[in-house]
Amino acid sequence: VQAAILMHDIGHGPFSHVLENTLISGITHEEISLMMMDRINNEMHGALTLAINIFKNEYPKRFLHQLISSQLDMDRLDYLRRDSFFTGVTEGNIGSARIIKMLNVVDDALVVESNGIYSIENYLTSRRLMYWQVYLHKTTVGCENVLINALHRAKALAAKGTELFASPALRYFLYNDVDANSFQSDEKALDNYIELDDNDIWSALKVWQHHDDKILSLLASNIVNRRLFKVEVREKEPTEEEIQALKASLSATYGIEEADCQYLMGVNKVQKDMYNPFDDHISILYKDGTLKDITVASEILNIELLSKKICKYYLCYQRF
Known part of the structure; x- marks a missing residue:
């Protein structure tokens, strides 16, 4: 799982997503990541086979794939903290260690124990702030x-x-x-x-x-x-x-x-939304075993606001 988490983005070219539609076309960085992992796997005589199966969501324990790609994956927990630190935008500093500690599994799906609900609220709010303040900054x-x-x-x-x-x-x-x-x-x-x-x-x-x-x-x-x-x-x-x-x-x-x-x-x-209720859910697990979607469990998060696709147009041009 750690190998798959660490390697899932190795297919990114220089300057992240910039190359995807300029120097190459018709192939995503995830597909290139998989090709690189296959090549490394051959060189390592099959040692990465399990990691590749998890990466492709072909391993029976499906919740392991959620750690690599989901609305609460390790990539997001990593880049929000790292980018917050290097840009000085402190709002993105989430409690990733706390969130990981609160993770559990129910019916082969990742859930968050109810003690971690405030950390998830902070995570979703921070992600929204980081997108509009950093990733989509002018x-x-x-x-x-x-x-x-x-x-x-x-x-x-x-x-x-x-x-x-x-x-x-x-x-x-x-x-x-x-x-x-x-x-x-x-x-x-x-x-x-x-x-x-x-x-x-x-x-x-x-x-x-x-x-x-x-x-x-x-x-x-x-x-x-x-x-x-x-x-x-x-x-x-x-x-x-x-x-x-x-x-x-x-x-x-x-x-x-x-x-x-x-x-x-x-x-x-x-167009950006911070939480898609129709995608894999972030479910909160209570002591009595009941599960609630974060938007139902939270007292401060507004489902309409979080799932609303905000649309903006950026007109960019050479300065006169």
Whole structure:
């Protein structure tokens, strides 16, 4: 179980989710994690078989898979505390040790003993705060947009045969269309993916600042010198007229074709709920053996508020 918990996210590329829809397509980091675990398992002569079965939810004790992937999994308990510490957003500091201590099993499902109800309330509230204060903060979204657009531009230039500086691993993904079939049919895909890390991206961006392509050099320079996209958070989707007007302004300011202004802007639609009552439940176990969903057991949590999908639009664009 510990091996599966520790390894379930090893398929993440540099900068977490950024690579998933830029340099590769049609395959998730979880699928790549499984491919890496299978390869390690072969090298370890089957020592990871049990961990892989638990990871794939094929082991008879289903509650073990919940420790890896659920609304109360170890990944969430870990990253909320860690990200809270490193960002200084103290609201995310949850009592993960207390929650783990309060876990129990009923009918092959994880439950939380009633003494831990306040820790679960804090966990769900903290998760909501961390998403809107950190993970979906304007700075985070603006930075990600610049990086994604820089990689999209580099890939477009590579497709035209433009020579770009890149490490061998990064070059493989820039100059080839890599999808799920590539990973299945060509060992080089996984080999190069394993070699990719933040350094490959950073070193490329530092060199791309000086590239002849105006858009690529601008975007690379933005990242290196921390000139992030301006971000407007909206309740409603920007209109087509607004987007066209923005493209016209960007085109005039930076002297590029309107069609290429897509690289200097982006619209992100974000929908987030903090608890899905139709997913696996967080159930509270009482001394008399009865079980209640956290939203029923809690005196302070509002099911409508927690399960409501909050929708926001992030309009990101190059600063004028």
